[in-house]
Amino acid sequence: MVVRHITTGSPFEVQIGYSRAVVSDGWVFVAGTTGYDYATMTMPDSIADQCRNALATIDKALHDAGSGLDHVVRVNYIVPDAAAWPACWPVVSAAFATARPAATMISAGLQHPEMKIEIEVTARVPT
Helix, strand or coil: CCEEEECCCCHHHHHHHCCCEEEECCEEEEEEECCCECCCCECCCCHHHHHHHHHHHHHHHHHHCCCCHHHEEEEEEEECCHHHHHHHHHHHHHHCCCCCCEEEEEECCCCCCCCCCEEEEEEECCC
16 A cells, blocks of 8 residues: 655644645545645634635645545534634635535634634545
8 A cells, every 4th residue: 555645844744743635545635724824824814714725725735646626525624613614605615616525514622722714624536
């Protein structure tokens, strides 16, 4: 079995000891991704902007793995404030318009108070 690790260069990957994504047997497993702009290490205030940033980071990791958002089969959204979640609906609806993955939204605390959403996906590498 060949396993490939994808990194975004996030300092969290090194500090905590994980990969942004792992490719194995035609699957891409993308770690929980928050809304940081990793080029500047800044976090926008709005949950919708954090959602956009997280999806951009995920999209890049998927492309690096030979996949993309259109090949996502499962997505988990984690938000500390469930009442804020509807602000992300237009963003995720546009991102997953083709894939229409199985999805779950969980309300739970995140690692830092400024984090308003974390997104984790599983995708296939197209043949």
